[in-house]
Amino acid sequence: MTLADTALTEVMAELAALEDPKIREMNEKHGDDHGVNLGKLRAVAKRLKTQHEFARRLWETGDTAARLLALLICRPKAFERDELDVMLRDARTPKVHDWLVNYVVKKNRHCEDLRLAWSADPDPVVASAGWALTTERVAKQPEGLDLVGLLDVIEAEMKDAPDRLQWAMNHCLAQIGIDNPSLRARAIDIGERLEVLKDYPTPPNCTSPFAPIWITEIVRRQQLT
Template sequence: MTTDDVFSKFKALGNETLRRQNIKRGAHENQFGVKLGDIRNIAKKIKTDNKLAKALWETGNMEARLLSTLIIDTQLLSTDELDSMVRSEHVPQVADWLNAYVVKEHPEKEALRQRWMQTDHPMAARAGWSLTGGRIARSPEGLDIPALLDRIEAEMPGAAPETQWTMNMALAYIGIYHAAYRERALAIGDRLGIYRDYPVSKGCTSPFAPIWINEMVKRQG
């Protein structure tokens, strides 16, 4: 399958209403309005195609980049290539898929995490805090949790919105998974007030850290 073949499918599957909704959520004009499920179905047919994945990414089209994250061979990406991909994408949905399906599967993700935790670039920092959140929850050995709380307390209020989102996730994960630091995490979240008034759909948990922490701890029993 070629890039032209993929774009023909996107054009056939595109929906103008969804396209406008995507733009309201932060997407750019370079997209067709294709449902995420349809993109996943195309990926299942292609499976892995590194050459096509890189060509799709270079188009800058939103759906092409989403598909790219599903068919790229993560093991063949250099750290510099992945760093460039992370820094080049500002649409939250694409950045989230890139982090979930590529960054978190990369063999050098810890080295990248450490690099990105020291950068001012909003999307690279977003990825760094996302990886740090994963370590807080699943493999915290070697992490300095008090130092992370210090950074969150000092830096999150002035962080770019893209970075703020995953910093807040790291704060919530500290409160959820580390009882010894829960009180401080709750206090920081309450004092900063970030996402306190965030609109939440019925049945969903607020991203406001104190609510998020307390809800998840309650579920843990």
């Protein structure tokens, strides 16, 4: 057994020891199949520091906790486009999918190319990643985006989209309404007519993901600052 094999065995054993049945039960309600406290997982990552090749070994295990750890210790800019595409298509649990997009793809030089490719993908989970990257651009780099065209697509397709794609499109709708006063009324109108996430259970003191409420509340807060 090589030193790399030994290190992998030891880290996998450490992750297994952190498994908490109650956390797993809670996570499984959201489609995630791990029971590791994320604060403790981040502590392991902090100790290991950046180790890109070791991150690849962790990813290859297919274990969700190991993959989350891999995304924390990898070097995001070191991945090639096709490698990220394969990883995303293999990342079916929501937390791994979310961390891969937000912690790795957004920092990679192929981000825009992948955004365009994924947004048009027939796989709704892959497409949801493309929409998440589009929302990021709406918020931080809207130049060159056809915002009216995005609203057209959302209006036509969001109502019947599968859950994860619907959620990503709804986020984009809200972001367009929040950041663009000239499109705000239309964004709110689309949300009101489609009623996507209108009845989503929202804890006290949290903002509803229903786009008309979300847009109105965030704009109100911005006007107070």
